[in-house]
Amino acid sequence: MIRQQHMTVVSQQEIAHRIFELTVEGDLVNDMMAPGQFVHIRVADSYEPLLRRPISVASYDKEKRQFTMIYRAEGRGTNLLAEKRPGDGLDVLGPLGNGFPVEEAAKKAYLIGGGIGVPPLYELSKALNGRGIETVHILGFESKSAVFYEAKFKELGDTHIATVDGSHGTEGFVTHILNELPKDFDAYFSCGPTAMLEAVQWAYPEKKGFLSYEQRMGCGIGACFACVCRTTKSETDYIKVCSDGPVFRAGVVIS
Amino acid sequence: MTNLAIKLPGLELKNPIMPASGCFGFGKEYAKLYDLSQLGAIMIKATTVEMRLGNPTPRVAETASGMLNAIGLQNPGLEGVMGSELTWLEQFDVPIIANVAGTTTEDYVEVAKQISTSPNVHALEINISCPNVKQGGITFGTDPDVARELTQAVKAVSSVPVYIKLSPNVTNIVSIAKAVEEGGADGITMINTLLGMRLDPKTGRPVIANITGGLSGPAIKPVALRMVYEVSRQTDLPIIGMGGVADVDDAIDFLSAGASAVAVGTANFVNPFVCPEIIEKLPERLHELGFGSAEELIGRSHRL
Numbered sequence: 001m002i003r004q005q006h007m008t009v010v011s012q013q014e015i016a017h018r019i020f021e022l023t024v025e026g027d028l029v030n031d032m033m034a035p036g037q038f039v040h041i042r043v044a045d046s047y048e049p050l051l052r053r054p055i056s057v058a059s060y061d062k063e064k065r066q067f068t069m070i071y072r073a074e075g076r077g078t079n080l081l082a083e084k085r086p087g088d089g090l091d092v093l094g095p096l097g098n099g100f101p102v103e104e105a106a107k108k109a110y111l112i113g114g115g116i117g118v119p120p121l122y123e124l125s126k127a128l129n130g131r132g133i134e135t136v137h138i139l140g141f142e143s144k145s146a147v148f149y150e151a152k153f154k155e156l157g158d159t160h161i162a163t164v165d166g167s168h169g170t171e172g173f174v175t176h177i178l179n180e181l182p183k184d185f186d187a188y189f190s191c192g193p194t195a196m197l198e199a200v201q202w203a204y205p206e207k208k209g210f211l212s213y214e215q216r217m218g219c220g221i222g223a224c225f226a227c228v229c230r231t232t233k234s235e236t237d238y239i240k241v242c243s244d245g246p247v248f249r250a251g252v253v254i255s
Numbered sequence: 256m257t258n259l260a261i262k263l264p265g266l267e268l269k270n271p272i273m274p275a276s277g278c279f280g281f282g283k284e285y286a287k288l289y290d291l292s293q294l295g296a297i298m299i300k301a302t303t304v305e306m307r308l309g310n311p312t313p314r315v316a317e318t319a320s321g322m323l324n325a326i327g328l329q330n331p332g333l334e335g336v337m338g339s340e341l342t343w344l345e346q347f348d349v350p351i352i353a354n355v356a357g358t359t360t361e362d363y364v365e366v367a368k369q370i371s372t373s374p375n376v377h378a379l380e381i382n383i384s385c386p387n388v389k390q391g392g393i394t395f396g397t398d399p400d401v402a403r404e405l406t407q408a409v410k411a412v413s414s415v416p417v418y419i420k421l422s423p424n425v426t427n428i429v430s431i432a433k434a435v436e437e438g439g440a441d442g443i444t445m446i447n448t449l450l451g452m453r454l455d456p457k458t459g460r461p462v463i464a465n466i467t468g469g470l471s472g473p474a475i476k477p478v479a480l481r482m483v484y485e486v487s488r489q490t491d492l493p494i495i496g497m498g499g500v501a502d503v504d505d506a507i508d509f510l511s512a513g514a515s516a517v518a519v520g521t522a523n524f525v526n527p528f529v530c531p532e533i534i535e536k537l538p539e540r541l542h543e544l545g546f547g548s549a550e551e552l553i554g555r556s557h558r559l
Contacts, residue, residue, distance in 0.1 A: 002288060004528060042525065047320040047473040047501065050525060093527065216313045218322070219524040221288075223280040225300075225326045226315040236306060238329075243284065 002096060002221065003028050009088045010066055017145040019116075020082050021058070023068045024090050032060045032067065034099025035123035036191070036212055036247045039069070040220035042091035043080040052093060053077045054217050054242070056191070058119035059126065070119035070148065096220050097246050100210055102127045105187040108134040112174050112200050114192025115141060120212060122149055124189055125156045136160075136185065138177050140196065144168035175199045183207070194255045201250045209250030215241040230254045257538035258548035261295070261516055263493050264441035265378040265416035266350050268295040268516055271549050272506060272534050275497050275520035276300060276354035276380060276420075277326065281340035282347075285527060292348040293531050298444075298518060299340065301356040301382050304365050306332035311464040316453045321472030321499075322521060323451055325465035328356050328385060333366050341373045350377035352418070352444075352495075356385060360408050363395075368412035378415050380495075381405070384422030384447035385469075396422040396447075399434035406438030416441035418495065423475075423482055424450050432486040443486060444495040444518065446479045472521040473499045480512050487513025488557060501529065503536040507544070511555040 007026035015021045028039075040052040053071075060067035073082040084090060102124065109128055111121045118139050125135045135157040141147045144167035153159040160177045161169030170177050174196060183204070190200045191212035201209065218224035222243030231237045231252050239245060239253060259270035274285070276298040282291055291297065309329030316323045330336065336353075344351055353376045357363040367379055383396035383405060395405050402419070410417050419435040421428060423446040432443055448469025453462045461467070479498020487494055496514025500506055501522040509517045522529045537549065546552050 002527075004526065049317060050320055050472050050521070051317050051322060052525060216315055218315045218324070219284070219527070221284045221527060223284040224278065224315070224324070224524055225280070225309060225329045226312070226324065228309065228312065228314075228329065230308075236308060238308060 016148040025066045032095045036099030037095040039094030056120040059123045108185040110188040112190040114196040117192030140174040270295045271516035275518035278520040296350045298352045301354040302336045316462040321474030323468030325468035354380045356382040367409045371414040403434040403438035406435045410439040418442040421445040442493045484512040510552040513554040
C-alpha cells in the first residue's frame with residue numbers, strides 16, 4: 001500500500017563527497033515489499049521547491065521501522081534534504097514502484113551499479129544472500145571521493161570497483177571489469193545511468209537480467225505520464241518508469 | 256450543517272472540488288489511495304479519436320513554485336477510454352467530465368458525439384487550450400470566431416452539457432468566453448496552463464524536449480484568479496475554476512472570484528490526498544468565514 005507519512009529523521013551523514021546517507025523512521029517501512037522500490041520525498045513544507053524528489057531505498061529494517069536512502073546533493077531539492085537533522089520530520093510518499101525480483105536468481109548473481117544507482121543494490125544483495133545466493137558486486141563511480149559502501153558490499157560478496165579517473169580500483173567503467181570476469185552467473189541486476197544499463201544489456205544478451213531505470217518524474221504513482229518510455233513489444237506500447245518499473249527485465253525498455 | 260452541494264448544467268456535485276484533467280489520469284492510481292466517490296466530479300485525461308503516444312521526454316520540468324509539462328495528450332484513444340477506463344470508473348458514485356481534444360473540428364465532433372453517450376459522463380470539457388500539441392488544441396482557443404464555431408459544432412452532437420476549457424495564452428480572455436457563450440456553451444472551465452519554458456543554465460538548451468511547456472502550480476494562481484474574476488463578471492456562464500489550487504483557502508478564493516466549482520491540478524502530484532483533504536476542510540472553513548453553504552460564497556468578491 002502507498003502511504004503518505006511524516007517520518008522522523010534518525011540520522012544523516014555525508015559518506016562520500018556530496019553523497020548523503022539518510023535514515024528515517026515510521027510505519028511506512030512495514031509496507032516495503034522488495035529491494036529496488038523508491039520513495040517520493042517532499043523536501044520543504046512550502047511550494048518551493050514544489051515537486052517531490054524520487055529517491056531509492058538503500059536498505060530497510062522492518063523491526064526497527066527504519067529505512068535508509070543514499071542520495072547525491074546536487075540540486076535545490078537534494079541540497080535542502082541534506083540539511084535535515086535527527087528529530088526533523090520528513091514527508092514521505094511510498095513505497096513506490098516494483099523492486100527487483102530476487103526469486104529470479106538461482107545460484108549466483110551479478111549486481112552492477114553506477115554512481116547513485118548503487119544504493120538499491122545494497123538491500124538487493126542482502127536479500128539475495130539471505131536466500132543463499134552468491135553475489136558479485138561491480139560498482140562504478142566518478143572518482144575515489146565519490147565511492148561509498150565498498151566495505152559493506154565486501155561483507156556480502158566479491159566487490160569490484162571502477163572509477164572513471166582511475167583514482168580507485170579499475171580505471172574506466174564497470175564494463176571494463178565485466179570483460180575480465182567469468183560469465184558463470186545465472187542472473188544480473190543493474191541500476192545506474194541509462195548508458196551503463198545499455199552497455200550491460202549488450203554485454204550479456206544471453207543472460208537473464210533486470211534493470212532499474214531512472215527518468216524525470218512528476219507524480220511518482222503513474223498518473224501524470226511524465227516518465228514514459230517506449231518498449232520493444234510494439235510501436236504503440238509504452239511503460240511508466242514510476243509505476244510499471246522502475247525495474248524491468250532486460251530487453252524491454254527502449255531508452 | 257454546511258451544505259457543499261453545487262448544481263451546474265449536467266452536474267449535481269456533492270461538493271465543488273474535483274481533480275483537473277491531465278493531473279489524475281483516469282483515476283486508477285488515486286483509487287488505490289482513497290475512495291473516488293468522495294470527489295465532487297472527476298475530469299478525466301484528454302481523449303482523442305485515435306490513441307496518442309505523446310511527446311518525447313523530458314516532459315516535465317520544475318520551476319519556481321510551479322512546473323512545466325509537455326505530455327502531448329498521451330491517451331489510449333476514444334475506443335480505449337470508452338471501453339475500458341470509463342467502464343471501470345462506473346463503480347464509483349461520481350460524475351465524470353470527459354475532456355475532449357483533437358486537431359480538427361471533425362476530431363472534436365467525433366469524440367464529443369461518442370463519449371457523451373457513456374452513462375457516467377455527465378458533461379464534456381472541450382480542450383481548446385492545450386499548448387503542447389503541434390496542431391489543434393490551442394489554435395481553437397485563441398480566436399473568438401474559431402472558438403464559437405467549434406462550440407456550436409460540438410453542442411450539435413453532444414448528449415450532455417458542454418463546458419469549454421479556456422486558454423490563458425490570449426490577450427483578451429473575455430472575448431473568447433463571450434464567443435463560446437454565443438456558440439451555446441453550457442459552462443466554462445478555466446484556466447489551462449500558461450505557455451512557458453526553462454533552460455539548462457550550463458548548456459542553454461531547453462529542459463523540455465518539446466522546447467516549451469505549460470506552466471501550472473501555485474505560480475499561476477494570481478493569473479487564474481484574475482481571469483476567473485473577469486470572465487464571471489462579463490458572462491452568465493458557470494465557471495469551474497482552476498490554476499494553482501493547492502489548499503482549502505485557494506478553493507475559497509476561486510469560489511469568491513466567481514467560480515461555481517474548483518478543480519485541483521498539479522497539487523495532486525505533490526500531495527495525492529489533496530482533493531479529499533480540501534473537501535474535508537471546506538465545511539469548517541466556510542463556517543469560520545460565516546457561510547452556511549459553498550454556494551453562498553460564489554462571486555463574493557463581486558459584491559464588495
